[in-house]
Amino acid sequence: MRLVFVGESYLEHKGDTMTSAILSDGMPISEEDFLAMGETPDRIELFDGSLHMTPNPTTTHQHLLGELFAALRLPARDAGLRVLLAPNVRLQPNRIPIPDLVITSDMERKLAIEAETVLLTCEITSPSNAATDKVLKMHYYASAGIPWYLLVEQATAALRLYRLAGETYVEHAVVEQGAILRLREPVVATLDPAELAPPV
Structure with a gap:
């Protein structure tokens, strides 16, 4: 699985299709997948399988x-x-x-x-x-x-x-x-x- 940043959310890329990595069946993102994202330009947290993005600090x-x-x-x-x-x-x-x-x-x-x-x-x-x-x-x-x-x-x-x-x-x-x-x-x-x- 590869995560791609689009607009205000990360999307799961599978072949030629994109599906939301946030709106799935309760556990859309595993810890392994989250850590595999490495460093990102935005602050993204993992809360029980859901991604939470925080705006840039003032x-x-x-x-x-x-x-x-x-x-x-x-x-x-x-x-x-x-x-x-x-x-x-x-x-x-x-x-x-x-x-x-x-x-x-x-x-x-x-x-x-x-x-x-x-x-x-x-x-x-x-x-x-x-x-x-x-x-x-x-x-x-x-x-x-x-x-x-x-x-x-x-x-x-x-x-x-x-x-x-x-x-x-x-x-x-x-x-x-x-x-x-x-x-x-x-x-x-x-x-x-x-x-x-x-x-x-």
Whole structure:
């Protein structure tokens, strides 16, 4: 099977015919086929056999992500960990989202990292993806046992940190501009919304 990008979806190419790789019988795309796509020009995630494409990030999103990476990179290195931007994270078979940022113990070079090596995932929310980040992905990351989940509001740079309690996340800290989030796990670091936000 070969996947071809056409318009806003990937299509399955079989001989001279094209059929949708998204609208099929419930499991249209296998993990093997997803990984065989390799690097793509768009962010494409695999959710239980369905492909999910995310629009290109805004400049505000990219600024926040760059500042977060800068704030966490050295603390992660000091803890024997590393920070990755937009990696494929294998939560379970046929479920591979792409968080904006992760802190992981995985030091190998490969197409996807395993959830058990991820200590923190981070998503930057916007009106177009808020429901996915606050409901769907939160549930998926918790089910995979990832200890910490950080949500960053794109509009205000407010930080919401969740910790895993059993199989669900509970709110650990909420920090808005004028306050500082002091991390003790999985790395020791401080995050200041005022410094993360783009200059006005």
